[in-house]
Amino acid sequence: MSNKESNIEKTNFDAFIQAVGSEIEQAQVRLIVAANAxxxxxYWKxxxxxxxxxxxxxxxSKIIKQLAKAIRLHYPxxxxxxxxxxxxxxxxxxAYPLRALQSFIETDASLSVPTIQSVxxxxxxxxxxxxxQELTAQIQSIDCQSLAITQEVPAQFEDVGKTVSAIYRMGIREIEEVFLTSPIAKINWTSQMTILDSSLPLGLSYWYMKQSVEMGWSSNVLKMQIDSDLYSRQISNNKVNNFTTTLPAPQSDLANYLLKDPYIFDLAGTKEKADERDIEEQLVKHVTCYLLEMGNGFAFVxxxxxxxxxxxxxxxxxxxxSIPLHAYIVVELKATPFKPEYAGQLNFYINVVDDKLRGENDNKTIGLxxxxxxxxxxxxxxxxxxDQPIGISDYQLSKAIPENLKSALPSIEEVEEELASFLDKDKNP
Structure with missing residues (x-):
């Protein structure tokens, strides 16, 4: 075999190994996700x-204590x-009876393209x-006789009895499919406990679950977002922008959906009366937290x-x-309340970015x-x-980054090293 043929064979083999390795890694992820679900x-059963x-x-309630003790004894x-x-x-x-899970699935279908109004x-x-409440009689397939509803069952169990009959017709596999298809099966148990501890209405529990899956939040980040009332800041608060008159309908709806008011930035080491440059410097140092607050699919440029x-x-x-918007976002920070002239300054920067950076496949640049x-x-x-799309939001500075989240973030030195490449490119295009 010639050297040329040998090199081709090695290239093919390396590609083969890479493909197999990729499949192994993906299988591990699938197994972990399946095991969690x-x-x-x-636990639900x-x-x-x-x-x-x-x-x-x-x-x-005493049965729970006795059951925990019995499980320790028989299954140490x-x-x-x-x-x-x-x-x-x-x-x-x-919190999540079977019909609630079915409603989650129906809601998923109706929110394939979320907007403020639809959400x-x-x-x-x-x-x-x-x-x-549809209790375990819904899902027990081990001993149907022990779960049979008879004429002697009290009146308050009539609805459960009807559900039991329906579930037996439906089958445990069908119930499992409903559970696994719903968003409830897609986040971990610690995150589920976080939502339960928050005593949220069913709709908000659903929304935070969906956001947690979409954004890849850990349970610590999920708790931060619930504590900071992300739903109100992103969905229910009145937001000031001109997106409907400056962007086409699909993009304007998405831009409005992604905008928050106020933004809350957790910045350790920021002065109590920080100026724009100090805030900006801290945002860059804590770029991971900053992008987390901005939302899914935002990249630092x-x-x-x-x-x-x-x-x-x-x-x-x-x-x-913004990857979802396929657009550059120009952010101007002001350490003072809004003044009309700030909009003019931002409009200028949008025009410049549109001219200097925007490519033919990029949508219209947005100002924040x-x-x-x-x-x-x-x-x-x-x-x-x-004529340019501009959103205006408040921001708040908070120094309350939980210790357990700090350990999950890169150090300032690591972030600065990562950002150095961006800054060097800016200085030496």
Missing amino acids: QMLFH IGNYILYHQQLHGWG EKKGYSERNLTYMCQFAK TNEVLKLNDKQFT ARQKHFQVGNSDFYADLILY LLCKGKDEVVAQYALTGY
């Missing part, structure tokens, strides 16, 4: 089983069945729904991006790129003005007449 389904027998026999090698965890399993089952409508619809226009030099505070407060009426008047 099956564990959640198991256990919770339903406990709730059913509590009501059927009037055992009360099994973990995850403490009194606390069994209590959470009951809460889990009670609000669906969340409120879920919040208003009342579900009769540059800080203090230099543009020469005519004989003058200009520096845009921050430039991001972050201020320390605003008069919404003044801000809305200030946007009238501009």
Whole structure:
């Protein structure tokens, strides 16, 4: 075999190995995801089983303590069945009866392209729904005779009896499919406990679950977003922008959906009365937290991006790129409340970025003005007449980064090293 043929064979073999390795890694991810979903389904069934027998026999809450003790005695090698965890399993089952999971799936289908209005409508619809608790009799396939509903069953079990009959017709496999298809099966148990501890209405629980899956949040990040009331900041608060008049309908809806008001940035080491440059410097140092707050699919492009226009030099505070919007985002930071002239300055930078950076496959550049407060009426008047898309939001500075989240973030040195390549490219294009 010639050297040329040998090199070709090695190239083919290397590609083959890479393909096999990729499949192994993907299989590991699939196995982990599948194992998590099956564990959640198991916990949901256990919770339903406990709730059913509590009501059927009037055992009360003490049964959980006794059950935890019995499991330790008979199955000492099994973990995850403490009194606390069994209590959470009951809460889990009670919070998400079967018909609630079916409603989640239906809501998923109607929100294939989310907008402020559609999300609000669906969340409120879920919040208003009342579900009769469907207990473990729904899902027990081990011993049907022990779960049969007879004429002696009290009146309050009539609905459960109807459900039991339907479930036996439906079958445990079909129930499992409903559970695994719903968003409830796609986040981990710690995140589920976080949502349960927050006592959210059903619609909000659904929304935070969906966001957690889409954004890849850890349970710590999920708790931060719930504590900071992300739903209100992104969905229910009135937001000031001119997107509907400056962007085509699909993009304007998505841009409005992604915009938050206020933004909350967790910045350790920021001065109490920070100026724009100090805030900007801290945002870059904590770029991971910053992009987390901006939302899914935002990439950092540059800080203090230099543009020469005519004989003058200009520096845009921050430039991001939004993958969902396929557009550059120019961010201007102001350490003072909104003033109408700020919109003019941002409009100028949008024009420059459109001319200097925007490619033929990029959508219209969007401007985001972050201020320390605003008069919404003044801000809305200030946007009238501009052809460029601009959003105006408040921002708040918080130094309350949980210790357990800090450990998951890269160090400032690592972030600065990562950003150095961006800054060097800016200086030496």
